[in-house]
Amino acid sequence: MTTLTLVRGSITEQHVDAVVNAANSSLLGGGGVDGAIHRAGGPEILAACRTLRAGHYGRGLATGQAVATTAGRLPAEHVIHTVGPVHSTTEDRSALLASCYRESLRIAADLGARTIAFPAISTGVYGWPMDDGARIAVSTVRAEAAAPVEEVRFVLFDEAAYRAFERALAAD
Ligand code: ADP
Numbered sequence: 712m713t714t715l716t717l718v719r720g721s722i723t724e725q726h727v728d729a730v731v732n733a734a735n736s737s738l739l740g741g742g743g744v745d746g747a748i749h750r751a752g753g754p755e756i757l758a759a760c761r762t763l764r765a766g767h768y769g770r771g772l773a774t775g776q777a778v779a780t781t782a783g784r785l786p787a788e789h790v791i792h793t794v795g796p797v798h799s800t801t802e803d804r805s806a807l808l809a810s811c812y813r814e815s816l817r818i819a820a821d822l823g824a825r826t827i828a829f830p831a832i833s834t835g836v837y838g839w840p841m842d843d844g845a846r847i848a849v850s851t852v853r854a855e856a857a858a859p860v861e862e863v864r865f866v867l868f869d870e871a872a873y874r875a876f877e878r879a880l881a882a883d
Contacts, residue, residue, distance in 0.1 A: 714862050714863070715849065715865070717865050717877060721747060722866045723750075724786065725787060728787065728827065729789040729822060730787045731792075731815045732790050736773065736774065738760040743835040743836055748785065751785055752782055755783035772792060774807050775796065777815045779791045787828070789824065793811040795839070796837065808839065812847070812855065815829070826860075827862070827864070828866050829852075829866065830867075831845065831867060831876070832848070841871060841872055841875040
């Protein structure tokens with residue numbers, strides 16, 4: 712059984728085996744979670760991302776996919792970069808958001824990670840409504856998390872996000 716937990720704080724401060732980055736397809740950094748991870752983790756993470764771009768990920772990482780690198784100076788072992796969908800009012804992209812959580816969990820399991828921390832993917836610059844983002848996150852992780860992952864921690868930056876995840880956990 713995997714335990715789902717909520718904490719209010721920064722993804723950069725989590726002492727876990729893997730933290731998930733809400734990256735963009737370039738893998739070369741951005742704002743929000745991405746900027747915070749690269750700032751706190753140092754240049755080793757960006758160097759690893761550049762190596763990925765020079766190899767198998769020449770065209771970047773597709774939306775809904777995930778890939779792991781070192782966590783540099785973060786208090787975690789690995790960063791799993793995933794690219795959330797930009798929210799759309801005309802097209803249902805929920806399957807891509809669910810895919811981010813599922814693929815990140817699959818990579819975490821391949822790495823032997825027992826603890827993994829997720830931010831609320833796509834709910835920042837990418838505009839996904841927080842309640843719906845929380846619902847997709849919780850239902851996907853509940854359905855997909857399996858050994859060796861023992862704890863999936865959602866790290867919420869503000870009170871509104873924390874409350875949305877609380878409601879999603881209670882409802883699912
Ligand atoms: P996206 O581009 O996928 O929307 P963002 O990084 O812009 O990603 O935002 C995703 C969510 O993470 C937002 O709810 C934002 O408030 C939150 N967030 C921003 N910085 C951090 C951080 N350091 N730790 C955890 N969550 C964060």
